[in-house]
Amino acid sequence: MKTPRQKMAEQDPQVRISNFNEVPSGFTPEQAQKEAARCLQCKNAPCRSGCPVEIDIPAFILAIKEGDFAAAREKLLETNSLPAVCGRVCPQEDQCEKVCVLAKKGEPVAIGTLERFAADWEGEEPPSPPAAGPEKAKVAVIGAGPAGLTAAADLARMGYRVTIFEALHQPGGVLVYGIPEFRLPKSIVFAEVEKVKKMGVKLELNQVVGATLSLEELFESGFQAVFVGTGAGLPRFMGIPGENLNGAYSANEYLTRVNLMKAYRFPEYDTPVIRGKKVGVIGGGNVAMDSARTALRLGAEEVSIVYRRSRAEAPARIEEVHHAEQEGVVFRFLTLPLRYLDDGKGWMEGMECQKMELGEPDDSGRRRPVPIEGSEFTIDCDLAVVAIGNDPNPLLPRALPELKLGWKGTIETDPETGATSIPGVFAGGDIATGAATVIEAMGAGKKAARGIDRYLSRYTISPRG
Amino acid sequence: MYRIVEKNRLTPEAVFLRVEAPRIARRRKAGQFVVLRVDEQGERIPLTIVGSDPEAGTVTLVVQEVGTSTRKLGRLKAGEAILDLTGPLGHPTEVKKWGRVACLAGGIGTAEVLPVVEAVRAAGNTTLAIVGARSRELLILEEEMRAAADGLYITTDDGSYGRHGVVTDVLLALINDGAVPDRVYAIGPVPMMKAVADLTRPYNIPTVVSLNALMVDGTGMCGCCRVTVGGETKFTCVEGPDFDGHQVDFAELVQRQKIYLGQEKSSLEKFEESCGGCRIR
Numbered sequence: 001m002k003t004p005r006q007k008m009a010e011q012d013p014q015v016r017i018s019n020f021n022e023v024p025s026g027f028t029p030e031q032a033q034k035e036a037a038r039c040l041q042c043k044n045a046p047c048r049s050g051c052p053v054e055i056d057i058p059a060f061i062l063a064i065k066e067g068d069f070a071a072a073r074e075k076l077l078e079t080n081s082l083p084a085v086c087g088r089v090c091p092q093e094d095q096c097e098k099v100c101v102l103a104k105k106g107e108p109v110a111i112g113t114l115e116r117f118a119a120d121w122e123g124e125e126p127p128s129p130p131a132a133g134p135e136k137a138k139v140a141v142i143g144a145g146p147a148g149l150t151a152a153a154d155l156a157r158m159g160y161r162v163t164i165f166e167a168l169h170q171p172g173g174v175l176v177y178g179i180p181e182f183r184l185p186k187s188i189v190f191a192e193v194e195k196v197k198k199m200g201v202k203l204e205l206n207q208v209v210g211a212t213l214s215l216e217e218l219f220e221s222g223f224q225a226v227f228v229g230t231g232a233g234l235p236r237f238m239g240i241p242g243e244n245l246n247g248a249y250s251a252n253e254y255l256t257r258v259n260l261m262k263a264y265r266f267p268e269y270d271t272p273v274i275r276g277k278k279v280g281v282i283g284g285g286n287v288a289m290d291s292a293r294t295a296l297r298l299g300a301e302e303v304s305i306v307y308r309r310s311r312a313e314a315p316a317r318i319e320e321v322h323h324a325e326q327e328g329v330v331f332r333f334l335t336l337p338l339r340y341l342d343d344g345k346g347w348m349e350g351m352e353c354q355k356m357e358l359g360e361p362d363d364s365g366r367r368r369p370v371p372i373e374g375s376e377f378t379i380d381c382d383l384a385v386v387a388i389g390n391d392p393n394p395l396l397p398r399a400l401p402e403l404k405l406g407w408k409g410t411i412e413t414d415p416e417t418g419a420t421s422i423p424g425v426f427a428g429g430d431i432a433t434g435a436a437t438v439i440e441a442m443g444a445g446k447k448a449a450r451g452i453d454r455y456l457s458r459y460t461i462s463p464r465g
Numbered sequence: 466m467y468r469i470v471e472k473n474r475l476t477p478e479a480v481f482l483r484v485e486a487p488r489i490a491r492r493r494k495a496g497q498f499v500v501l502r503v504d505e506q507g508e509r510i511p512l513t514i515v516g517s518d519p520e521a522g523t524v525t526l527v528v529q530e531v532g533t534s535t536r537k538l539g540r541l542k543a544g545e546a547i548l549d550l551t552g553p554l555g556h557p558t559e560v561k562k563w564g565r566v567a568c569l570a571g572g573i574g575t576a577e578v579l580p581v582v583e584a585v586r587a588a589g590n591t592t593l594a595i596v597g598a599r600s601r602e603l604l605i606l607e608e609e610m611r612a613a614a615d616g617l618y619i620t621t622d623d624g625s626y627g628r629h630g631v632v633t634d635v636l637l638a639l640i641n642d643g644a645v646p647d648r649v650y651a652i653g654p655v656p657m658m659k660a661v662a663d664l665t666r667p668y669n670i671p672t673v674v675s676l677n678a679l680m681v682d683g684t685g686m687c688g689c690c691r692v693t694v695g696g697e698t699k700f701t702c703v704e705g706p707d708f709d710g711h712q713v714d715f716a717e718l719v720q721r722q723k724i725y726l727g728q729e730k731s732s733l734e735k736f737e738e739s740c741g742g743c744r745i746r
Contacts, residue, residue, distance in 0.1 A: 167684055169502055169509075169549040177686070206551040208684060212488045233686035237698060244691055244698060244717055246724045253687035261508065261681065267735050270508045270533050271681075272728035346720035393685055394703060 005107040006035040013326040017296045020181040020264055023323060029069070032117040036065035038102065039109045046099040047111060052443025053080045053150070057096055061114055072118035081153035082146065082192045082442065085175060087116025088184050090439045091317050120188075136160045137224040137456050142209045142396065145173020146438045147229035147429030149196055150445030151452075155227075156199040158453050163223075165207040167395075170260065173231055174438065177260040178252070180290050182297065186259070210399030215425070225424045225452045228411060229445060232430035233393035237386055238282070242340025247274060247348030251287045251387035258294055276383025279303045280351055282337055283387035284314035289321060291385040292329045304330040304379065306337060308356050313366040334358070334369060338376065340384060350380045390435045400425075410434050417451025418444060426452055466546040467501075470523060475605045479529045479573060480539045481515075487522030489514070489552050495584035496558030496675060496707055499524070500683035502549040503537040510534045511680045511702070513577040513652075514553060527576035527605065532729050533736045540740070554683045555706045558584065558650070558673070566590045567639065567646040568614070569632045569661055571597045571653030575605050577675065578652045582613045585650070591615050593646070595635045597657070601626035633660045646670055651710060655719050662710035672710035676701050679722060693717050 008024040008031075010016075016023055027035065039061045047057045056075055063072035076083040092098075092112035100108030136159040141152045144166035152162045170176050172189045197203060209215060209230075218226060235250035237243050254273070257263040261271035279295040281288050284307035295303045305324070307314055310333045314321065325331070334356040343349035355375035358367035392409045404421035406412040411420055411427040418426035428444030430436060471483035489499060498513045516525045530539040541547065558581050566585045570578035575596045586592040594614035598604040599622045611617045618635045619627030628635060632653075639646065645668065651661040652675040665672045678690035678701040690701035693714035699705065 167551065168682065169551075177682075206549050207488075208551055208554065211553055212492065212551060214492075233682075233684065234700075234703075235686070235688045237688070237691075239698070244693060244721065246720060250688040253681060253689045256681055256687050262506075266728065267732045269506045270537075270732055272725040272732070274724065346717075346723075395684055 002106075003034055003038055005038070005110055006031045006113070007110075008113055013328070016182065017293075017327050020297055022185050023182055026120060027113055027117040029067075032064050032069075032114060033067060035110050035114060036061045039065070040101055042101055046101065047096040047109075050096040050099045052095070052439050053086070053446055055079050055083075055096075055115070057111055060118055061109065061111070064114055064118055069118060069121040073121050076115060076118055077195075079446075080442075081150055081196055083115055083119035084188045084192055085146070085184060086439060086442070087112055087114075087119050088188070089175075089179060090115075091437060093318065095439070138163070138222050139452060139456075140165060140209075140218045140223040140226045141229065142226065143167070143173060143229040143231060143429075143431075144171035144193070144203060145229055145231050145429065145441065146175060147231075147431075147441035147445040147448075148173070148227065149193065150442040151227045151229060151426075151428065151449045152201045152445075153196045153199055154446055154449035155452060156196070156201050158449070160453075160456070161200070163202040163204060165209050165213075166203065166205050167208040167230075168260065169205055171203055171205065173229075177256045178287065178290070179438075180255065180259055180294050182293065183290065208395060210396040215396075215400060219424070225426065225456055227418070227445070227448050227452060228396060228420070228425065228427040228431055229429045229441070230393050230396050230431045231441075232390035232435040234391040235386070236389050236391060238337065238388065240337060240339050242342060242348070242351075243386070245340050245342055245348045246346050247276065247381075247383050248340060249274070249383070249385045251281075251283070251291045251385050252390065254291055254385045255287070255294065258298070264294075264298060273298065274383055275299055276381065277301050278381045279383045279385065280306050280337075280379055280381040281385045281387055282306050283389075284309060284316060285387065285389070286316045286320050288385075288387035289316045289324045289329075291387050292324055293327055295383070295385070296327055296329065300383075302330065303328070304332050304381075306332050306335050306351070306353065306379065308334065308336040308369045309366060310334055310358060332379070336369065336371065337384075341378070348382055348384055350378050351384060352376060352378050390430070392431050392434065396431075408434060413448075414451070416447060417454065418448030419451055419455070424455065426455075466548060467550040468546045469541055469543050472541070472543045475527065476603050478531070478603070479527060479576075479605060481576075482526045482528065482538070482541075483518075483523045484526060484547060484550065485522055486524050486550055486552075487519075489550070490517040490522050490524050491519045493517050493524060493553035494557035495560065495580040497553035497555050498683070498706065499526070499550055499552035500554060500680065501538075501547050501551070503534060503541070504548050507537060507548065508534045509549075509681055509683065511554070511677075511683055513580075513675070513706075515576045515579055516583075527573060529573040533732045536733070536736060551683070554702060556704075558675075558707050560584045560588045562589045564590060564647040565593070565644070566648045566650065567593045567595060567636060569595045569597075569636060569649065569651040569653070569657075571632060571657040572599070572603070573605070574651075574653030574657070575610065578650065579606060579609060579613060581650055581652070581675075582610065586613065586615065590648075593618065593639070595620070595632045597621070597632040597653075598626075599623065631660070632657065633664050636661065636664060640668060649673070649710075651675075655715055655722070658710060658713075659715040662713070662715075666711050673707050674710040674713060675706045676708060676713065676718060677706075677722075678702075678718065679724065692721075
């Protein structure tokens with residue numbers, strides 16, 4: 001009899017909605033070995049081509065199967081500096097697991113959960129990376145999010161002396177301010193960052209490049225290349241009436257208050273957050289799910305997701321939608337907010353919405369939502385969280401007028417090398433592509449590290465002047 | 466960590482801090498601010514940079530102790546440190562040669578307007594400072610302001626010092642005397658900035674206000690600081706903090722500043738309990 005795909009144990013939905021602890025608890029060693037034994041060890045390994053950070057998937061799974069968990073972890077760390085993060089937040093169903101041979105006839109190998117298992121394995125300390133040979137050039141990385149951490153780690157592995165400049169007071173970028181504790185514990189992120197630092201990467205917090213120090217100063221102080229991974233940090237709003245009422249948040253603000261600033265532990269922590277009783281979350285992506293599930297944990301009685309398209313078009317991971325549904329989040333598909341309603345004292349008391357229906361496909365290939373005339377209705381809510389995406393953060397591009405920008409202020413880059421219009425300046429992640437996933441940003445960081453290596457190799461051998 | 470090298474108490478509810486932050490000291494311009502976090506549990510709060518000494522690598526801040534975070538900051542002694550400090554954030558104040566410029570401030574705004582007075586005067590403008598306080602004991606930086614401006618006018622609400630009244634009384638008197646400023650700059654409590662903008666509107670005097678919206682990150686990431694200016698939503702942190710006072714929706718700003726009143730009160734009560742009424746040291 002075939003072994004079924006193994007599943008992680010999860011906190012009961014009724015219990016977990018009153019805490020911020022992680023929902024699934026990972027595989028036991030027995031489960032991990034059982035699941036690893038399902039892998040066919042395909043020669044051509046289609047799963048590998050589905051991985052933006054090029055993990056040797058069959059090899060790490062084989063090590064798990066053989067019970068050598070430390071070796072499995074080593075295999076992951078060869079190409080992926082943040083495996084404990086990826087094992088939790090990557091959309092494996094759209095990447096490695098999607099192209100798993102087993103997926104054709106049944107369920108793919110649980111590659112993501114196995115990655116998480118191996119990354120979390122606490123055996124002996126992983127050996128420090130081999131000491132770099134003759135010291136190579138200094139490289140500055142701007143932003144300690146997924147793209148920056150990956151670029152920094154890969155560059156350090158190649159022997160470069162890397163310093164990361166982070167604007168916030170903690171490293172991790174969206175991993176600490178955006179993704180909630182119950183989906184990605186911050187201790188996991190900080191442990192991964194520590195590993196990157198152990199590779200010799202320096203980290204300077206509270207440094208807004210473009211404000212605290214200029215790119216010019218970085219070059220003058222001896223950095224020979226710069227990677228910009230400053231992310232998509234400028235929340236979008238719909239521009240509808242009432243959006244500035246008390247009780248309207250961007251998802252970024254809501255999640256930053258709760259995650260980065262720990263407002264869920266107010267007043268032990270000083271940062272407050274509005275604890276809505278009836279909460280409406282606008283949007284259909286992972287950030288919307290994170291916001292809705294956060295609202296439940298902050299004591300909301302009723303939380304709805306308001307999304308203008310249908311379930312099929314929602315960009316959130318199936319697992320996230322499923323978790324939200326299990327926890328009691330109400331989904332209002334094909335619903336568009338028109339305006340927010342004022343209780344007469346400047347606070348939110350509801351949102352007027354309109355029902356939609358699906359029409360012809362639009363540019364994204366998804367069927368376009370079309371309003372149904374006369375279908376207006378009201379949803380009661382004292383808190384609305386707008387989770388409809390982010391535009392690139394403007395601070396660094398603004399300080400570099402000669403940097404060529406593309407759509408909505410993204411930095412134009414060569415997708416293969418991350419090179420920008422300024423020699424020696426590379427970029428990747430959401431600042432270059434617009435809002436995307438953690439793993440895509442990491443993939444971009446990886447490519448840019450190679451691009452920087454090629455640039456600097458040429459730079460150091462070609463005499464100047 | 467950002468060490469406090471000098472601390473002076475200005476009034477029973479305001480302190481002056483000189484803090485080590487060499488990179489910020491080198492780059493800051495008038496009108497810019499920092500975001501800081503006093504300790505591990507602290508909020509991120511924005512504070513206008515009052516001045517800097519690039520050689521010594523220090524910036525100066527003036528803090529009005531009104532809530533938990535500012536009380537915590539006010540409790541720090543010279544030699545102690547602020548956990549996190551970043552900046553300089555926001556656009557610098559626009560400075561050109563306009564002719565006669567009046568800079569109005571109320572309360573703690575006096576400290577915040579000081580760098581603007583200095584920059585505006587350095588650009589060759591005749592610079593008048595009009596500062597107001599509730600009473601004489603709450604007036605701050607009088608000597609510094611007198612040295613920085615071409616003329617200084619002081620008002621107090623209770624008449625204990627200077628002219629009995631408010632700063633707009635002085636501005637109106639100047640206008641009536643024919644000394645109409647070519648540009649007005651106002652910083653202080655929202656009602657004061659609104660009053661200034663309302664006064665100058667009929668005279669078409671360009672009026673810039675520096676908005677004190679609530680913030681979290683201060684780099685454009687959260688949108689907490691959004692204000693309506695000329696019917697459009699703006700982020701104070703990356704598009705301000707200076708805006709055209711005649712276009713700002715002050716009522717909305719006042720409303721948004723009240724979002725956390727209840728929680729701020731409970732946080733402060735908890736803090737005061739924990740330090741046993743440590744208000745003045």
